[in-house]
Amino acid sequence: MYIDNENFEKWMEKLSKKLTEIGQDLKSLINTDNxxxxxxxxxxxxxxxxxxxxxxxxxxxxxxxxxxxxFLIGRKVYYRASDIRAFVRENADFQTYKQFEKANQLENHL
Structure with a gap:
């Protein structure tokens, strides 16, 4: 298969963009332990x-x-369990929150 210079340059440009995107995703994962x-x-x-x-x-x-x-890692959305607990606590009445907490065992699993 023959690839002319123009097609080769287009493929290389696409590859370069993808590698840049992957590099940005990796940078977002650095030091997540902190x-x-x-x-x-x-x-x-x-x-x-x-x-x-x-x-x-x-x-x-x-x-x-x-x-x-x-928060985002790459293009994927994530939520912290502690933020979800606070969200439910703030936006639900006490009885609903207690039912939710019991049903999902928030203290042990999140």
Whole structure:
């Protein structure tokens, strides 16, 4: 198969962009042991949607309104378990929170 210079340059440009993106993702992971407590658990969208029994869109709305703390690693959204506990505590009445805590055993699993 023959590749002319123009196609080769396009492929190399795509490769360079992808490597840059991967490099940025790796930089975001450096020193994460200093950021997170060793007992801290992270949840992704799927985990949290299942836990809270809400849709991905609902989580997106909460993030957009800045009422649900989150962070990105690469393009993936993560949530700290301690932030989720605080979120539920602040946004649910006491009885609902206690039911949620009991059902999900927050103190032991998150």
């Amino acid at each position: 950021i997170l407590d060793e007992n801290e658990k992270l949840l992704d969208n799927q985990d949290l949607a299942f836990l809270l029994k809400v849709s991905y869109r609902t989580l997106q709305r909460y993030r957009a309104k800045n009422i649900l703390p989150h």
